[in-house]
Amino acid sequence: MGVELVFYATVVAYAVATVLFFRYLARPAGGADTRKMGPRVLAVAAVLHAAYVCLASVIANVCPVKSIHFVASIAALLATGLYLAMRRRWNIDALGAFVAPVSLTFVLGSRFVGAADPAVGGGLLAVHVTVNVLGDALFLLASGTAVLYLVEERRLKQKRASSVFGKLPPLDALDLAEHRLLLIGFPLLTLGIITGTAWAHRIETGSPAEMARALFAYATWVLFAAVLVLRALLGWRGRRAAYGTIAGFLFAVAVLVVYLIRGPLGGAGGAT
């Protein structure tokens, strides 16, 4: 009963934070109070979320990182934590309007998608899931900044004034934050690919789900690698990097979707 209460409190807190962020962006001027309230409520939601994950894991008697049930939920929690930690330093306050609703969706998703927690064992798999969850959290934030970048860039190119004028982070700050998030997430993704490949090689099921997961995972890695390399070599930044980041994140989500729908037993431990 207590766990249920914490779950619903988490959902309500994320929902309120979402409304506060959107309200701040939608108001034509001012909104300083709403600006402060959004991150505060989101922080409360993150604390409740962490409490829910811990309580639910204890009751289910399973380590969260070994639980498919919590993978997406924990990725969202980590993304929220990262956002709260970096929002001032990287000048990405408005990204909360992306993080809050996505976290809300993932929390609800973890509840209703994937009914049971199959037993996932082995140290290698624990490392694999941990790095991938961390990586997904970073890519979630990176794709959020990429979306904001595209919105802001389009407005500036088309010379449109809007109520969010001056409220979204500067373009360069978004571009830099997105690049940094990819830079941190990419080694984790690489480690996830290596551990996933090793695990897949060990169990050798060769099921279609496993093949699809591996394919999407490699595509994710190639896309993120291309974004980083082209930026370093040819100066591909801004819009092109944003599109690449969003595409990479969609592949990462595809891996997760296959994972959640088919479960690890379709080939326990895909590439991510």
Place this chain on the structure above:
Amino acid sequence: MIVVVGLSHREAPLEVRERLAVEADGVAGLLRGLLSCPAIREALCVSTCNRIEIYAVGQQDSDEHTRAAVEAVQNALVELAGRNGAEGIVPYLKTHVRRDAVLHLFRVAASLDSLVVGEPQILGQMREALETAKTAGGIGKYLDRATNRALHVAKRVRTETAIGEGQMSIASVAVDLARQIFGELTGRTALLVGAGEMAEGAAKLLVKAGAKLLVVNRSPERARQLALEFGGGSRPWEELATALVDADVVIASTSAKGFVVTRATVGKAMKARRGRSLFFIDIAVPRDIDPAVNDIDNVYLYDIDNLSNLVAESMQGRRAEAERAEELVQHEANAFGTWTETLGVTATIVALRAKVRASLAAEVERTLTGRLKHLADGDRKALETMVDAAVNKLLHTPTTRIKALAADPRGDDLVKAVHHLFDLADTVRDIEAAQANDPPAKEEETSSPDAPATRAPAGASPGASSDAATLADVRERGTFGR
């Protein structure tokens, strides 16, 4: 009588307006050309980045002369555009005549027709236009009065309404946009290409925000001078392309006829910059920067219309003040219209008063040199005063009624009757010819908006002072001298 022909941001996009862009020397030449045309007696050209309009006064106040004046001004504008391509200009030209033209002039001066309602620059631009027209010999009695009233109205609007308060300038919006792209501007480089007044304003704000200034100008001396003023560096004009590699914000405001920054130049610069964002602010008309550069990734280009639109949208809350200002302008335009209408009967009134006074004065003079020659100077003065008072009293009602019917179709019959009864036709013609050739009186309103009250009695119509002045002339030529 007065007509205005031209186009503005309301009906013509920037690519049309820039075909009619003309410098101060060009404006003077344009006006001289117009004034050599028999249909035009007076002419004034208001040329800004948002409009080019020519105000002209025809030879006489008739439909035929008004049409001829409109045609002459239209031809002048088409000829002006001819250098850059006159095709398609005519549909954009708007024409106002008589009261509508005066109202338009007042609205323009009061910044009610500006893209950014309430912006202060238009007042200075109107003064410049007036000076240029004076130099070109385009200002006569009518336009002098009209433009000075317009400046007076503009000042009233600024002081009696809050239309100019909390004004966002184009320069400040440009700096806000730069912040939207780069965030903090400390350490960024602002490149000033050319040096217009507005560009310098934007550069000043960027420097204040922490940016370094780099100046590129065709005149190396001017570039050095500006760089010194803002504590920045300067580069020769030939190094503009390399300066683009180092700059983050580029403010262009040269008077070049074509693009000084092309898409190819920016494309090369962006490769060298490895895709770093570049923000162009093009304040020049005609434009300095090829609009196609906005299509390049990470390049943002805002021209004068884009910036003005953003400012205008941010000023939506000023509608109530704008409505108050419109009422004020309308009131002033009506007062001016009344003066214009009485202008047509002024010569008749002047001639009538002069005739009556001359008759009385001649009789008094004869008596003073005959039976009353023993009178002392004091008594003679008293007689002069008595004659003046008698003329005023006698003609007060006829004068008031002639003025009252000035705007009425029956007024013409009345005026003709007066001409016939007092045999005034020749005198009226002489007075009208003298009025047309008279240089305008130095208008004190340019420096003091309340000046009319010091020239004419309080509450007097604008025409009253004119009557008084002309009567004073008649009196000076007068008949009481010994």
